[in-house]
Amino acid sequence: MFPQPRPLSRRSLLGGLLALAAGATLPPFAARGAADGILTRMVPATSETLPLVGLGSWITFNVGDDPVLLEECTAVMEAFFAGGGRMIDSSPMYGSSQATIGHGLAELDAAEQVYAADKIWTSSPAEGPAQAAASRRDWGLPRFDLLQVHNLVAWEENLETLQAMKAAGEVRHVGITTSHGRRHDAIERIMREANIDFVQLTYNIVDREAEARLLPLARERGIGVIANRPFQQKRLIRRLEGEPLPDWAAEIGAGNWAQFILKFIISHPDVSCAIPATTRVEHVRENLAAAREPLPDAELRRRMADYVRNL
């Protein structure tokens, strides 16, 4: 949602003009520092600038109506927004996650801060609009910022529904998703032929198939890229946690493996945002801290990938 405009002071006006001048010298895909230090990147198809780290909700926010766990999730969201985060991603497939997010947004009065990303997940396309409306009620928002076709389920018809919703102003941006490296051929075709704003796919330091065709294509078409499964649903972290971080991890500001992996993902110039999920406040803070300077350059990224591959 759009933040409420703040009163304009001479100081903020000058600061804004300076930032604008500095930003104009950057290439469109470069990461930029926001006021709170969180790096952001612009999505050309949308002119939207998003923090490089968002928040996923698969498993972690599926807590039913458990009051204790709902409050824990709200605390995670509070830390996320306090740290400069904006994009939260969910799906009707994720059990009660949407209602959990809605609970947190209401508790925190954060509807203006969130960039709300959800999905359509139905093999009966006629149900799409009703499903989106039900999701919106769960979130407690008047409209979503982004709606995606979940895992390409009935994607042609569902994307048509989303395009119609976008044209009617019921959603700001539309996209498609996949995960686990599945159906990249179909994803590529949709990216070439359809008018979409975002693609969501699995990309991390060991799942790098997207680098070959999809990420360059996203740049060419101006499509935003949301990287899901950054930690392979904890499996990657578990695999690495017994191993030492390289000495040079400090050079890129990575204090642990989660930050090492996230910095690798978000330093790819064609990735708009990574969406790690967590139930813990300290983890959400660590994740957001990964979206601060410094980020690795291309040479360091190669070194990072080689290091992990050789462990």
Place this chain on the structure above:
Amino acid sequence: MSEWWSYRPEDFLMFSLRVYERLFVLHNQALWPAQLLALALGAAALVALLWPRPARLRGVLVLLAAGWACVAWAFLWQRYAPINWGIRYLVPPFALQALGLLALGLWRGAPVLASRRRARHLPGLALVAYAVLLHPLTALLHGRGLAGAEVVGLTPDPLAIATLGVATLLRPARLGWALLALPALWCLVSAATLYLLDSPAAWPPLLAVTVAVAARLWPRR
């Protein structure tokens, strides 16, 4: 969704072990003190099976029917389905099992025990005794405390295990197998879920199915 073969079983898990275990804590809080009644009725059913008469056997079937109906509505539909959308598809079969058990319990003609010798009943009786008396205590082993205990008649695993036990005791065999099918399926689903959640609680439902099927297949004279 295509390319099913590329999914791992854990990809279908949509909740954490902590959330699953908290379901039982919340369920117990909501139903207290129904647990005491459920345990008393479970113990009465066990006594009825130890000294069986046709009327007592029918009473046990009616109690089981009430348990399946209660679990279908209060646990599966109201508590579990919100975190696992696949569970809603198991609610109608649970209701059917309840109706089947109720019809059987109200029918004066059947069923009867499969054997006159008590030794033949041991596996079935052991399953019922485990479900009523021991299964709630496994919550202690898993660090949940009795607040998270799974009580027969109120939660699905001990109810399914108790039903498996009763299904091994009955004649004719076709009836026993018919009563056994859904509890066995539930126990396998539950064992798979708990295994993927990395919980040691996966083993009792799996062992219960093994014992029940072996007991049902064992030749009777």
